[in-house]
Amino acid sequence: MFKIYIFLFVLVLATTPLPVCARADAAPHAAQSAPSGNGGLGDQLRQFKGYPHLDMAYRKMRAGENSAAAEEFRQYLAIIPQDAKARADFMNLLYRMGEYDAALALLQGQPDTQKIFALQQTRGMVLVKLGDNDQALAAFATALDAAGTDAERIAALRALVLVGKQDGDEEVVARYLTQARALAPDDEDLLREQALFYEHKGNYKEAVRLSARLEKLHPGPENAAVLANSLFLASRYAEAAAVYAKIAAKEPQMLYRAGQSFAAAHQEQQAIDMFTAFLRTGVSPLRKAETLLALGNIYATQGDAPQAYAAFHEAVPLAAALPQKAQAQLAAGLAFAAMGSGKPAEAVAPLQTALRLAVYPGEKVSIFMQLAQAHAALGDTAKAAKAWRQAAACPGAAREDVALAEESLGYALTDMGDHVGAERAFGRALEAAGPRRRIVLAAAHAAYAAGLYEKALEHFAQAAAMHPTTDTSLALGRTYEKLGKPGLALVNYRQAAQGIAAMSQEEQRKFYLSLGFLQMGQADYAAAAEAFGQALTLGYDPATAARLGHAELLAGQTEAARQTFAAMPDKGLPVSVQVQRLADLASIAIANGQYEEAEALVAASLRLKKDAALFSRQGDLLRRLQRTPEAIAAYREALRMDNTAAGQAALGYALSDAGQYAAAADAFEQALAADPDAAHLWEDLGYASMHEVRNAQSVAAFKKAIDAAVAQGAETGAEQVEIDKKIFRLRREVTKLQTNLSATAYLSYLPDGAGPSRWAGGDTARTIRSGGGAEVAWTPPVLGLRDDRLLQVIGRVSANLNEDDSFSFDEDSWQGAVGLRYKPFKSQNFNVGAERLFHLGDKAEDTWLLRAMYSWTDGYDLSPGVPYWNYTFFFGEYDYYTSENARSVVYGEVRQGMTFNVYDRFLVTPHVVADSRITEPDRDQTSLVEFGAGLSLRFFLPAFNYEVPRSSVEVLLQYKRGTLFHVQGDDKNSLIDSLFLTTSITF
Known part of the structure; x- marks a missing residue:
């Protein structure tokens, strides 16, 4: 688009301020002031004495002898200082002489000067000359107040407007202009001044109204120009052109303005006539260059490229007279006209000149674009691409321009065979312009040609979503086929089916193949099988048959799939088709539970093609068949071909099955390194x-x-x-x-009715009777815990409670022990141990204790979040003491109850209990059997981070009835009927 540069000259009439004061009379006057107070005769004598000086002052003023006149005024005012008119005239004289300070000094000490218009008006003009506009504004306001006639008021208001304009105070200008025009509404200068004021304010409507009245009341070229300017600024170009044309009859320079106005009004022919007439007036080189530039722009707007070229070409020798911006416009216009005239070779040099002269980056964008078009028209695609790149890279370029430049660059790169670069250029065009189907399709075709099928798929799908057509749907199908997977444009592809009748048989076959791929991608396997079946009817090929069988298999049509595969020839099939067929047959075998057959089919596939996925599948089947070594070998082969995280994980599981835990751990570590999300x-x-x-x-x-x-x-x-x-x-x-160190402390108490309590210390089986103790167990590193097999070093002390004072220990019964305890099985809580007992009290033993213990529980540990559960407990122990008092002790206990969970912190377990101890030989009559019920209250202490609670406090309250086997004497001594209270702390 060519731009028309309009040069608008606004005529502003500046009024030169002159002092508004009393003019010198033709003859001196008599002083009008009141008598001085010395009587009438004294006044007459002073007037008689001063008159010659006053008369001479005026004579000297008329003769132009201002200095002499000033001296006469001084002498006169020294005699008659109260003569206000003479003082004003003297101030006026000093003002014209430029003696502003002296003029102001005449007012010092003089009474009632505020009421004398002439003095204040002159004072204001003097202050303006001194640059004190604030004081001047005040003086003129005082003069306005002192004015006695409309003429004086208008003079004061003009002065106030002048000062307001100098200060840039539009409010002052508007106020006093309005007051002045109220006094003289048709005054030419005031009317012009107000019209120009509104024009400056941007109120063009009011400016037009005032300037129209001005031109009507005071017709003339100057006022007509003010009206034309206002009309132009108000965008009333036709009216402005008519006024300019009328003025041009007497003022030929207005032809140029008329041409600009006609051009702005889109009256091109009138504009051409005005500019042509203006050129015949003998204008300056600058004005001629401007006019020719304007003419060229109008011809270009009309599409008359030859005429535009002629005008621009004529202006070229005069271009030096133009501003740089206009020179750049001229060069660009000449190039555009050359292109429009079919002369691209003549456009290159002017465009390069325009680039050199262009000031703003935005101007360069269109120039680069035109340069690219010129190079393209000349067949130089590489230079065209370069220019398109430069256009797109211009700072400040509009998004639309960037989009056009990048799109054009994409087409140029396509012509050059750079499809990757073309796809990127089209992508940048889309970023700038937003989704436009034309560009999206261009990007899709470029990506497809470059082999970037994923990107092509994305672009084709976007184009189809914007406006589906048969072509875009088929393009999607072809792209999906290249990718070997379906896309997301199935709905658009089905729409393309409406035009399938117009396709050739081969095109229809390809259509159904692509449709099958799309439906496979949508997991609509039955529909995919139907599409592949249609393709087969239009032309059999093994690959399509294999796809049909695969789709039937995934659709659950196992028998149909088997028949499809059976119908395929055994020989002459491509390897890929054979592998797919065998893999699908293996899937059918797996579905039927025929794992041996499935593994044989996968093995057959591997003989045709070594593939990581097939090896991995073979490993899965071999692992299912518990042929673990072979499974490990298959997984390793899969990893050799494609080292994936899933493959390493599968190998790890197989190695774990084989008990090769070190290798399994390494495999799991490699899987996690490859896929941290696993x-x-x-x-x-x-x-x-x-x-x-x-x-x-x-x-x-x-x-x-x-x-x-x-x-x-x-x-x-x-x-x-x-x-x-x-x-x-x-x-x-x-x-x-x-846990490397654990400790347990307990205290058991029973009040009575539990048989004799005269026992020797150290019998650990007595821990359910009144007594207490503590045990510490240390698990040594490396040797202590080995895959749930546990070796511990233990130390223990225990004692019975006194018979007389149930809550104090019998000092003679303190028993110590140290030893080893070993749990040899992973899954069974069976322990054996050897301990050295040593006495701490007089009644304790020094002997060896050999032990075997076994326990089984259900519901003993905490189950987080579960409100209650079953509780079953079994404990059995065999002890053998190897001293002179050698004996064997067998103890067993069973509990059955229900555990209630309180906030995962507190367990309440009511239960029934039965226990028995058999000692042989039973010298102390400790063999017994008991039955009863109890309540366990177990509280868990806070756990360490990442752990469950290690520490707990348990209070066990039980009531039991039973009997002692070997008690001598009264039978009632053999009865057990008592409460048992045991408190234990575990850490």
Whole structure:
């Protein structure tokens, strides 16, 4: 688009301020002031004495002898100082002489000067000359108040307007202009001044009204120009042009303004006539260049490129007279006209000149674009591409221009065979312009040609979404086929089916193939099978048959799939088709539970093609068939071909099945390194490390598994319960692995009715009777805990309570013990031990104790979040004492009850209990059997981070009835009927 530069000259009439005061009379006057007070004769004598000086002052003024006149005024005012008119005239004279300070000094000490218009008006003009506009404004306001006639008021108001304009105080100007025009509404100068004021304020409507009245009351070229300017600024170009044309009859320079106005009014022919007439008036080189530039722009607007070129070309020799911006416009206009005239070779040089002269980056954008078009028209695509790049990279370029430049660059790069670069250029065009189907399709075709099928798919799908057509749907199908996977444009592809009748048989076959791929991607396998079947009817090929069988298999049509595969020829099939067929047949075998057959089919596939996915599938089947070594080999081969996180995980599970925990741990670690999001593998790594007695690594892995489980979101409450159970189980593993030292202290008390209590100290089986003790167990590192097999060093002290004072210990019964305890089995809580007993009290023993213990529980530990559960407890123990008092003790206890959970911190377990002890030989009559009921209250202390509570306090209250087997004497001594209270603290 060519731009018309309009040069508007606004005529502002500046009024030169002159002092508004009394003019010198033709003859001196008599002083009008009141008598001085010395009587009438004295006044007459002073007037007689001063008159010659006053008369001479006026004579000298008329003769132009201002200095002499000033001296006469001084002498006169020294004689008659009260003569206000003479003083005003003297001030006027000093003002004209430029003696402003002296003029102001004439007012000092003079009374009533505020009431004399002439003095204040002259004072104001003097202050203006001194640059004190604030004081001047006050003086003129005082003069306005002192004015006695409208003429004086208008003079004061003009002065106030003048000062307001100098100060830029539009409010002052508007106020006093309005007051002045109220006194003289048709005054030419005031009317012009107010019209120009509103024009400056941007109130063009009021400016037009005032300037129209001005031109009507005071016709003339000057006032007509004010009206034309106002009309132009008010966008009333036709009216402005008519006024300019009328003025031009007497003022030929107005032809140029008339041409500009006609051009702005889109009356191009009138504008051309005005500019042409103006050129015949013998204008200056600058004005001629401007006119030719304007003419060229009008011709370009009309689409008359030859005439535009002629006008621009004529202006070129005069371009030096133009401003730089206009020179750039001229060069660009010449180039545009050359292109429009079919002369692209003649456009290059002017465009390069325009680029050199252009000031603003935005101007360069269109010039670069035109330069690119010129190079393209000349067949130089590389230079055209360069220019398009420069246009797009211009700072400040509008988004639309950037979009056009990048799009054009994409087409140029396509012509050059740079499809990757073209796709990127079209992408940048879309970023600038937003989604436009034309550009989206261009980007899609460029990406497809470059082999960037994913991007092509994205662009084709976007184009189809904007406006689906058969072409875009088919393009989507072809792209999906290249990718070997479906897309998201199935709905658009189905719309293309409406035009399938117009396609050739081969095009229809390709259409159904692409439709099948799309429906496979949408998991609509039945529809995909139908589409592949249609394709087969239009032309059989094994690949399509294999796709049909695969779709039928996924659609659950197993028998149809088997028949499709059976109908395929055994020989002559491409390897890829054979592999797909065997893999699908293997899937059918798996669905029928025929794992041996499925593995044989996968093995056959591998003989045709070594593929990581096939090896991994073979490993899964072999693992299911418990052929673990072969499964491990298959997984390793899959990893050799494609080392993936899933492959390493599968290998880890197979190695775990084979008991190769160290290798399994390494595989899990590699899987996690490749895929940190596979958080479920941390648990497997923890157990593999634990089995391999890498306890520190196991703890670290379990903690990672706990973090992952805590971060895992649950969609339902049931899922959250399972997550909480998993977290608790993992924390229990961490607790077990990190516990190196444990301690237990207990105190048992029974009041009476439990048989004789005269027992020797040290019998650990008596811990259910009145007594107490403490045990410390230390698990040595490395050797202590080995894959749930536990070796501990223990130390223990115990004692009975006094018979007389039930809450104090019998000092003679204190028994000490140190020894080893070993749990040899992973899954069974069976312990054996050897302890050295040594006496601390006089009644204690010094002997060896050999022990075997076994327990089984259900519901003994905490179940987080579960309100209650079953409680079953069984404990059995065999002790053998190897001293002179050698004996064997067998003890067993069973409990059955229900545990109630209080906030995962407090367990309440009511239960029934039965226990028995058999001692042989039973020298102390301790063999017994008991039955009863009890209540366990167990409180868990806070746990360490990542652990379950290690420490707890349990209070066990039981009531039992029973009998002692070997008691001598009264039968009632053999009866047991008592409460049992046991308190234990575990750490």
